[in-house]
Amino acid sequence: MTVGLTGYGVYVPDETVSGTEIADRSGIPEEVVVEKMGVREKRVCPPDSDHVTDMCVAAGERALDDAGVAAADVDAVLYHGSEYKDFVVWSAAANVAERLGAEGAFASESYALCAGAPVALRAARAQLLADAPETMLLVAASREEDLVDYGNEDASFMFNFGSGASAAVLEADPDDPRATVRESAAVTDGSFSEDVVMPAGGSRNPPRRETVAAGLHALDVADPEGMKERLADASLPNFLDVADDALERSGSDRDDLDFVALTHVKRSFHDLLLDELGAPGYYLDEYGHVQSVDQLLALDRGREEGLVEPGDVVLFLAAGTGYTWAATVLEWHG
Secondary structure, three states: OOEEEEEEEEEEEOEEEEEHHHHHHHOHHHHHHHHOOOOOOOEOOOOOOOOEEEEEHHHHHHHHHHHHHHHHHHHEEEEEEOOOOOOOOHHHHHHEEEEEEEOOOOEOOOOHHHHHHHHHHHHHHHHHOOOOOOOOEEEEEOOOHHHOOOHHHHHHHOEEEEEEEEEEEEOOOOOOOOOOEEEEEEEEEEHHOOOOOOOOOOOOOOOOHHHHHHHOOOOOOOOOOHHHHHHHHHHHHHHHHHHHHHHHOOOEEEEEEEEEOOOOOOHHHHHHHHHOOOOOOOOOOOOOHHHHHHHHHHHHHHHHOOOOOOEEEEEEEEOOOEEEEEEEEEOOOO
């Protein structure tokens, strides 16, 4: 039995913020924002619309249409996007399933933060191979740009956060898939688990008037220099390890790799990583970092630019605070 990706869809809001505007709001030189951070512009959501579930429904409809699958025929919906969603302690997956009309599907959620796409593909593939579902819809969205304080230089590595959504239809033994989902690999270094947090809003520091007044409901980094130093030692080796492991488990190696759909990172590291892997990718400098949406967004743009062709080996490669590095291999058919 094989698992195929039979359709996908992406959605981004219309509103944009330019690198120039980010520089003006943060005080960081425009050249640093645009060239080093790699943000020419990014998409952002209006306060009263394009909530996480709205964007997931839009992307989900496009994915189902691309796959030629009716929502009523979906057996399971898996949400793997941001934990920052319409409501807290709440199932976005159930809401998306209901609004799409996937009435017979069960809905669940998976969190690996920005490493979510390869991890979700891994989990969905395993479920389709081992369990009764035959068709799954994976959805993800992020508007974590709402949680960024441009006056906090300690959190500047998150100034690239943008908004958008993606969705993918996975089927067991499909007749004509867009891609076959192969093997995966992942690793977590939990020593980073408390480096990036929103200081208030959880059980340790519940929301109250004082926490709002103190600006504690934005993402923060307790020790930015310390995290940067530790990541410098860990990130490249872990990215390469999970990439090589996923490729080897799929019967391939770097020589077979044709395209890398990579998490948006600073431009120099993006180029270094792709040079090490020996394959092209698509740099998302007009979208920024859209959490676990990045992989399908990069694949979609790569296809439009002619970087992905039938028969190509595609690697979804991601990393998320926590810190988890993950990779999943797909064989692209067209």
